[in-house]
Amino acid sequence: MWRYTLRRLAFLPLILIGVSVLTFVLLRVLPGQEPAVLLAGTGASQEQIDAINDSLGLNRPIVVQYFDWLGDVARGDLGETYQGRRDIGAEVKRRFPASAELVLLSLAVSVAVGTSFGVISAVMRNSPVDYVVRLAAVLGQSVPDFFLLILLIILPSILWNYAAPIGGYVAPWDDPWRNVRIYLPPSIILGIGGAAGIMRLQRTMMLEVLRSDYVRTARAKGLRSTSVIVGHAFRNTLTPLVTVIGSSFTLVFAGSVIAERVMSIDGLGVFFLTSVISRDFPVIQFLAIYTAAVVVLVNLIVDLSYAYFDPRVVYR
Amino acid sequence: MATDATAALGSFDEYGMAPRSSRWAELGRHARRNPLGVIALIIVVAFISLGAVQTVSHEVFDTAIAPYDPREINAPEQLQGPSWDHPFGTNQAGNDLFSRILAGARISFLIGFIAVFLGFVPGAFLGIVSGYYQRWLDYVIQRSGEAWTAFPVLFLYLAFITAMGQGLRTIAIVVAISSVFGGSRVLRAVALVTKQNEYITAAKALGASELRILFRHVIPNVMPVIIVTASSIFAVSVLAESALSFLGIGVEPGTPSWGIDLNEGLENGRFFPHLVIFPGLAISIVVLGLNLLGDTLRDILDPRLRGTLN
Numbered sequence: 145m146w147r148y149t150l151r152r153l154a155f156l157p158l159i160l161i162g163v164s165v166l167t168f169v170l171l172r173v174l175p176g177q178e179p180a181v182l183l184a185g186t187g188a189s190q191e192q193i194d195a196i197n198d199s200l201g202l203n204r205p206i207v208v209q210y211f212d213w214l215g216d217v218a219r220g221d222l223g224e225t226y227q228g229r230r231d232i233g234a235e236v237k238r239r240f241p242a243s244a245e246l247v248l249l250s251l252a253v254s255v256a257v258g259t260s261f262g263v264i265s266a267v268m269r270n271s272p273v274d275y276v277v278r279l280a281a282v283l284g285q286s287v288p289d290f291f292l293l294i295l296l297i298i299l300p301s302i303l304w305n306y307a308a309p310i311g312g313y314v315a316p317w318d319d320p321w322r323n324v325r326i327y328l329p330p331s332i333i334l335g336i337g338g339a340a341g342i343m344r345l346q347r348t349m350m351l352e353v354l355r356s357d358y359v360r361t362a363r364a365k366g367l368r369s370t371s372v373i374v375g376h377a378f379r380n381t382l383t384p385l386v387t388v389i390g391s392s393f394t395l396v397f398a399g400s401v402i403a404e405r406v407m408s409i410d411g412l413g414v415f416f417l418t419s420v421i422s423r424d425f426p427v428i429q430f431l432a433i434y435t436a437a438v439v440v441l442v443n444l445i446v447d448l449s450y451a452y453f454d455p456r457v458v459y460r
Numbered sequence: 461m462a463t464d465a466t467a468a469l470g471s472f473d474e475y476g477m478a479p480r481s482s483r484w485a486e487l488g489r490h491a492r493r494n495p496l497g498v499i500a501l502i503i504v505v506a507f508i509s510l511g512a513v514q515t516v517s518h519e520v521f522d523t524a525i526a527p528y529d530p531r532e533i534n535a536p537e538q539l540q541g542p543s544w545d546h547p548f549g550t551n552q553a554g555n556d557l558f559s560r561i562l563a564g565a566r567i568s569f570l571i572g573f574i575a576v577f578l579g580f581v582p583g584a585f586l587g588i589v590s591g592y593y594q595r596w597l598d599y600v601i602q603r604s605g606e607a608w609t610a611f612p613v614l615f616l617y618l619a620f621i622t623a624m625g626q627g628l629r630t631i632a633i634v635v636a637i638s639s640v641f642g643g644s645r646v647l648r649a650v651a652l653v654t655k656q657n658e659y660i661t662a663a664k665a666l667g668a669s670e671l672r673i674l675f676r677h678v679i680p681n682v683m684p685v686i687i688v689t690a691s692s693i694f695a696v697s698v699l700a701e702s703a704l705s706f707l708g709i710g711v712e713p714g715t716p717s718w719g720i721d722l723n724e725g726l727e728n729g730r731f732f733p734h735l736v737i738f739p740g741l742a743i744s745i746v747v748l749g750l751n752l753l754g755d756t757l758r759d760i761l762d763p764r765l766r767g768t769l770n
Contacts, residue, residue: 167619170619170622170623171622174622174623174624175624175625176622176623176624176625279496282748282751282752282755283748285695285747285751286695286744286747286748286750286751287740287744287747287748288699288702288703288706288740288743288744288747290703290706290722291722291736291740291743291744294722294725294726294729294736294740295736295740297729297730298729298730298733298736301730302730302733391609391610394611394612395612398612398615401614401707402614402703402706402707405707406726413614416615416618417618417707417709420618420621420622420709421708421709423622428622432615432619435611435612435615436611439610439611443610
C-alpha cells in the first residue's frame with residue numbers, strides 16, 4: 145500500500161506543473177480582456193495601460209514570466225492580487241476557514257440525513273414512508289439550492305421581521321453563538337439539498353445488499369434485525385458512499401461559489417469567481433494548481449479508504 | 461402503431477390466448493397508476509413547446525411571444541407587485557415579470573436541448589460502442605471522463621470563461637462536454653452488462669455481423685436507459701444554466717433567463733418577494749417535472765432498472 149501511495153504521489157508534481165503551464169499560457173495567449181485595461185478603467189490612455197503592464201511584468205516574454213512566478217512560488221511567495229495588491233497567501237489563509245466550515249457542516253448534514261433516510265427507505269420499501277422520502281428526494285434534486293438560500297434570507301424577514309446575521313467570519317472559539325447563527329442555517333439548507341443524491345444512492349445499494357445471501361444467512365442465524373441492517377448490510381454499502389462523499393469533499397478546500405455568493409461569505413469560491421471576472425492572473429493560477437492538488441489528494445485518500453472499508457481491496 | 465399492435469396480437473388468438481389490451485388502454489393504465497407522472501408529462505410538454513416557440517420567435521422575429529417586451533426598460537412601471545395587468549409583478553427595470561419568465565424558457569430549453577442532442581446522444585453512442593468493443597477507445601473515453609469529472613464543474617466552467625468569454629456559447633459547450641462524458645459513462649456500464657446476454661451469443665452463433673448486433677440487439681435493449689438518462693441530463697443542464705446566470709457569469713446580462721431574474725431579485729427580494737418567488741418556482745417546477753418524468757419512465761419502461769440509476 146505504501147508503494148502504491150508513493151507511486152500515486154510521484155505523479156502529483158507532474159500534474160501540478162502541467163496544470164500551471166496550461167493555465168499560465170492559456171490566460172495570456174487566448175483572446176480576452178487584458179488585465180491592465182480592466183485595471184486602468186475606462187478612458188485610460190495607452191501610456192497608462194503600458195505603465196500598468198510594466199509594473200505587473202506582463203510585457204515580458206511568457207517563458208520569463210513563468211519561471212519568475214515558479215521561483216517565487218517555490219520560495220513560498222504566491223504574489224499579490226492585481227486588484228488592491230493584496231498578498232495572495234494571506235488572502236487564502238483568511239478566506240479558507242469560512243469556506244471550509246460552510247462546506248464541512250453542509251456535507252455532515254447531507255451524509256447524516258442522506259444515509260439514514262436511504263437506509264430507512266430501503267428497509268421500509270414501498271411503504272408510505274418510502275414514498276414520502278423518495279418524493280422529498282426528487283424535490284431536493286429539483287429545487288435549486290440558491291433559491292432555497294434566498295428564501296432562507298427573505299422569508300424570516302417577511303414573516304417575523306427578523307434578519308439573520310449573514311457574512312463575515314467569526315471563529316467558533318471566539319464567539320460560538322454568532323458562528324452558529326451565521327453558518328448553521330445555510331449549512332442545513334445546503335445539506336438537505338445535497339442529501340437527496342446520497343439518499344437515492346444509499347437506498348439503491350441497500351436494496352441490492354438486502355437481497356444478498358449473507359444478509360439472509362445473518363437473519364437465519366437469528367441476529368437482531370438492527371445488527372443485520374447496520375453491521376452486515378450498511379457496512380457493505382460504504383464503498384460507493386465514500387466515492388460520492390469524496391467528490392464533494394474537494395469543495396471543503398475549494399469553497400462553494402453559489403452559497404458564498406448568496407450568503408455574502410468572503411470565501412475561496414467567491415475569490416476565484418471575482419478573480420476570473422477581473423482576470424486576476426496570479427490568483428487564477430494559484431487557485432488552479434491548488435484545486436488540482438486537492439483533487440489529486442482527495443482522490444488518493446478515497447482510493448486508499450476502499451481498502452479500509454472493503455478488506456478484499458488490496459493495493460500493490 | 462396501435463392497429464399494428466392489435467393486428468399482431470390477433471394472431472395469438474389462434475392459440476387460445478386472451479386478447480390483450482391496445483397500446484392506448486395500456487397508456488391509460490400507466491397514467492392511472494402514476495398520477496405524478498401525468499403531471500410531470502404535462503409540465504415537460506408545456507415547457508418544451510413554450511421553449512421551442514420562444515426559440516423560433518427569437519430567431520425569426522427577434523422578439524419574444526409575451527404580453528409585454530421582456531427587455532425594454534420602462535421605469536414608471538418598476539417594482540410593482542402582482543396585479544391583473546402584471547400577474548407576476550414587475551422588476552427593477554419595469555419589465556413585466558410574467559413576460560420575462562415566458563421569454564426565459566428559451567434559454568433553459570436551448571441549453572437542455574443542446575445538452576441532450578449534441579452532448580448526451582453522441583456520448584451515449586460512444587459509451588455503447590466502447591462498452592461493447594472495449595478497445596483503446598474505451599480507455600481514452602473513460603480516462604478523459606474521469607479527469608473531467610474530478611474537478612468541480614464550476615471550476616471547469618470558469619476556466620472556459622477565462623479562455624473564451626462568457627455567454628450562451630460557453631455554457632452550451634461546457635454543458636455539452638459534461639453530457640458527453642455523463643452519457644458515455646452510464647451507457648458504457650449498461651452495454652457491458654447487455655453484451656453478456658444469451659441473445660447476443662445466439663445472434664453471434666447465427667452469424668449476425670457486429671454492426672447488426674450493435675444496432676438490432678444492443679441499442680434497442682439499452683433504449684430505456686437512454687430515455688431515462690436523457691431526462692435527467694436535461695434537468696441537470698437547466699439547473700446548471702440557471703445557477704451560472706444567477707452568479708452573473710451565464711448568459712449576457714439583460715437576456716431573459718430565470719437565473720438572471722433570480723439574481724436581480726436577490727437585492728430587493730426582502731421588500732418585493734415576487735421578484736424571487738416566480739423565477740425560483742419556474743426553475744423548480746420545470747426541473748421537478750423533468751426529474752419526475754424520468755423516474756416514472758424508468759418504472760414503466762424497465763421495471764428491472766427501478767432505482768438502479770443515480
